Amino acid sequence: MSLAATLMLAAAALSGVELDVLREQVRGAECAFARSMAERNLAAFGRFVAEDTVFFAPGMRRGRAEVLAGWARWFEGPQAPFSWAPQQVELLxxxxLAYSTGLVRLPDGKAVSRFSSVWRRNAQGRWQVVFDHGGPLDEAERAKAAEPDARPCTAP
Structure with missing residues (x-):
């Protein structure tokens, strides 16, 4: 690799402190995203979904409008049918880009699946989900799922 290419790569990488700040921004965005479900606010939920997003469940949904149409049923009624909180957030x-993952829980606290989301910072500096996927817990996760999340989302 040439010296110029090496210097460009070094300049593009952020310091650990800057990445920690961004990691906390993404964690906060994920918690606010989850809070939109708890507060039954589909419009707020939609602000965290990128226009060109892809959600893999339920079914393949492409684009914000399609995702919101598919998720609207989960915003009906006074109580959210599930909740989530990030357990891990990593960045490039x-x-x-950032990746977040954590458990999805029923209202009684029982963990039923794991979510994984890829976040991208938009031109206004807001983090939005570009890919979202949920899946069943593996055996080790089911055994550990009775434990509370180490860092649950809290109200602002």
Whole structure:
């Protein structure tokens, strides 16, 4: 690799401190995203969904409008049918994309699945979901799922 290419890569990578700040931004965005479900606010939920998003469940949904149409049923009624909180958030070295994952829980606290989301910072600096997927817990996760999340989302 040439010296110029090496310097460009080094300049593109953020410091650990900057990545920690961005990681907390994404964690906060994920918690606010989850809070929109708890507060039964589909419009707020939609602000965290990128226009060109892809959600893999239920069924393949492409684009914000399709995702909101598919998720609207879960915003009906006074109580959210499930909740979630990030357990892990990771970023690319340049801070352009982030990954979050955690447990999805029923109202009684029972963990039923794991979500995984890829976040992208938009031109206004807001983090939005570009890919979202949920899946069943593996055997080890089911055994650990009775434990509370180490860092649950809290109200602002």
């Amino acid at each position: 070295a340049d801070g352009s």
